[in-house]
Amino acid sequence: MFGSTVAEHLAAYRHRLGLEADQVAHAAGLGVERYRLLEEGTGWPGTRAFHAVLDALHIQGPQRDTFAFPGTPLDPLEQQFLTGNSNQVWLHLDHGWTVVAAGDAVPATAVPLPEPGDNFLRWLLCDPDLPGRLLNHEALAAAARHALRTAAVADPDHPALRALRALREQFPDDDPDVAPASRALDRTNWIWRTPEGPYLVWQAISLRPSFRPDVRFLFFQADEKTSAPSPTRPPQAAAVPAPAGQPAGNWRAGDPVLAGLLLCGHCHQTMIAPAETAAYQCPDHCISLAAEQATDRVGTVLTARLFTEESVRKLALAQEMILAAGIDMAHPLPVNARHALHQWRHSMTDTVRRGFATEQIASVTVAPGPAPELTVLWRDSTHTTA
Structure with a gap:
C-alpha cells in the first residue's frame, strides 16, 4: 500500500467536498472500482487517469504539486535511497x-x-x-x-x-x-x-x-540454510488427534482398533472383542468377525477414501516443505492409496490406526452371513461397503 501522501489525502479532499466515491469516479471518467483501488492505495490508475482525478477533486496550484510524480524509471537518487543499502x-x-x-x-x-x-x-x-x-x-x-x-x-x-x-x-x-x-x-x-x-x-x-x-x-x-532429513535422529512418536465425538479415555492401548465402532447388523448392538478370542462378537452371538479381518477391510476403504490422488499430491508438497524447514519425520507420508494401505497393514501403530478410524468413521455395521458384509457410515453421513 502506498502512503498517506496519495491514498489518504485523496480521501480527505473528497470528504471535504462532500462527494461520494462514485461521484468522483464519474467526474474523472473512471470506473468506480478503478477509483476505489486508487483511494485504498492498492492500485495505480496511470498518470492520465490520476490527473483526471485531481481535476475532479479541484486540486490545483501548490496543492497539486504535492502529487507531482516524475514517472518511471527512478532517478539515481531515488534508486539509491530504496536499494543502495540492500544486499537482498x-x-x-x-x-x-x-x-x-x-x-x-x-x-x-x-x-x-x-x-x-x-x-x-x-x-x-x-x-x-x-x-x-x-x-x-x-x-x-x-x-x-x-x-x-x-x-x-x-x-x-x-x-x-x-x-x-x-x-x-x-x-x-x-x-x-x-x-x-x-x-x-x-x-x-x-x-x-x-x-x-x-x-x-x-x-x-x-x-x-x-x-x-x-x-x-x-x-x-x-x-540460505538448506536442510535434509537426518538419518541419526531417533524417530518421534506420531501424534494422534483425540477421536471426534468420543472421550479420549474410551480406548486404551491394547484394545482392538475398531472397538466400539462395529455394530451387529441383526440386533444393532455394539460388538465386543474379548482379548482371548481376537474376534469381534455380538453380545447375543448373532455374528462373529475376526479382528484382523475387520481391521484390514476397514483400512482398505479408509485409506482409499483419505489418500486420493489430490490429497496425496498435497501431502507430498507438505512433506517437502517440512523437510525443507529442517524437521525430521518419523514416517514418510504415503505416495498413493496402495502405499497408505501398506503402511496401515505393516507400519502404523494401533494408536495411529485408531486415530484415523475414529476421525472418519461413525460406525461399521456387520451384516450376518457366511461372508459378512461391512457397511461403513462415515462422519459426513455417507456410506461405503467394505
Missing part, C-alpha cells in the same frame, strides 16, 4: 508489473528471476520450468492471477496489461470467498527445488514507496 535480491517494477531494474545479488542456487523488460506476472504464470522448480508454485500462481486482475482494473490502458488480456481470460476466477490478503504476493514464501535436494526459502516483501506510488519493489529475503 530485489526487483523494481512499474505498476503493470513490468521489470524496470533488478539487483544482481541472486544466489547461484536459485532459479533466475525475470530480466528488465520482462513482465513479472507473465513469467510467474507462463514460464514452463517454474512448476517443476517452485515447490509452492500453485499458491504463488493464484496470487499472481489476483495481482493481474487488480492491476488490469486499476490501469486497463497499461501496454503490458493490455498484452496480458488473453492471459487473464485463460485462467478461471479464484474462489471469491478467499480473503484477498491471502492471495497477495506480499510476504509470500518462495521455496525452490534445487538439484541437490534441499531448498532455498525466500520471502517476498512488496514495497510501494509513498513518494512514488506508480512503482513497486519486490525484495526477496533469502534463507
Whole structure:
C-alpha cells in the first residue's frame, strides 16, 4: 500500500467536498472500482487517469504539486535511497508489473528471476520450468492471477496489461470467498527445488514507496540454510488427534482398533472383542468377525477414501516443505492409496490406526452371513461397503 501522501489525502479532499466515491469516479471518467483501488492505495490508475482525478477533486496550484510524480524509471537518487543499502535480491517494477531494474545479488542456487523488460506476472504464470522448480508454485500462481486482475482494473490502458488480456481470460476466477490478503504476493514464501535436494526459502516483501506510488519493489529475503532429513535422529512418536465425538479415555492401548465402532447388523448392538478370542462378537452371538479381518477391510476403504490422488499430491508438497524447514519425520507420508494401505497393514501403530478410524468413521455395521458384509457410515453421513 502506498502512503498517506496519495491514498489518504485523496480521501480527505473528497470528504471535504462532500462527494461520494462514485461521484468522483464519474467526474474523472473512471470506473468506480478503478477509483476505489486508487483511494485504498492498492492500485495505480496511470498518470492520465490520476490527473483526471485531481481535476475532479479541484486540486490545483501548490496543492497539486504535492502529487507531482516524475514517472518511471527512478532517478539515481531515488534508486539509491530504496536499494543502495540492500544486499537482498530485489526487483523494481512499474505498476503493470513490468521489470524496470533488478539487483544482481541472486544466489547461484536459485532459479533466475525475470530480466528488465520482462513482465513479472507473465513469467510467474507462463514460464514452463517454474512448476517443476517452485515447490509452492500453485499458491504463488493464484496470487499472481489476483495481482493481474487488480492491476488490469486499476490501469486497463497499461501496454503490458493490455498484452496480458488473453492471459487473464485463460485462467478461471479464484474462489471469491478467499480473503484477498491471502492471495497477495506480499510476504509470500518462495521455496525452490534445487538439484541437490534441499531448498532455498525466500520471502517476498512488496514495497510501494509513498513518494512514488506508480512503482513497486519486490525484495526477496533469502534463507540460505538448506536442510535434509537426518538419518541419526531417533524417530518421534506420531501424534494422534483425540477421536471426534468420543472421550479420549474410551480406548486404551491394547484394545482392538475398531472397538466400539462395529455394530451387529441383526440386533444393532455394539460388538465386543474379548482379548482371548481376537474376534469381534455380538453380545447375543448373532455374528462373529475376526479382528484382523475387520481391521484390514476397514483400512482398505479408509485409506482409499483419505489418500486420493489430490490429497496425496498435497501431502507430498507438505512433506517437502517440512523437510525443507529442517524437521525430521518419523514416517514418510504415503505416495498413493496402495502405499497408505501398506503402511496401515505393516507400519502404523494401533494408536495411529485408531486415530484415523475414529476421525472418519461413525460406525461399521456387520451384516450376518457366511461372508459378512461391512457397511461403513462415515462422519459426513455417507456410506461405503467394505
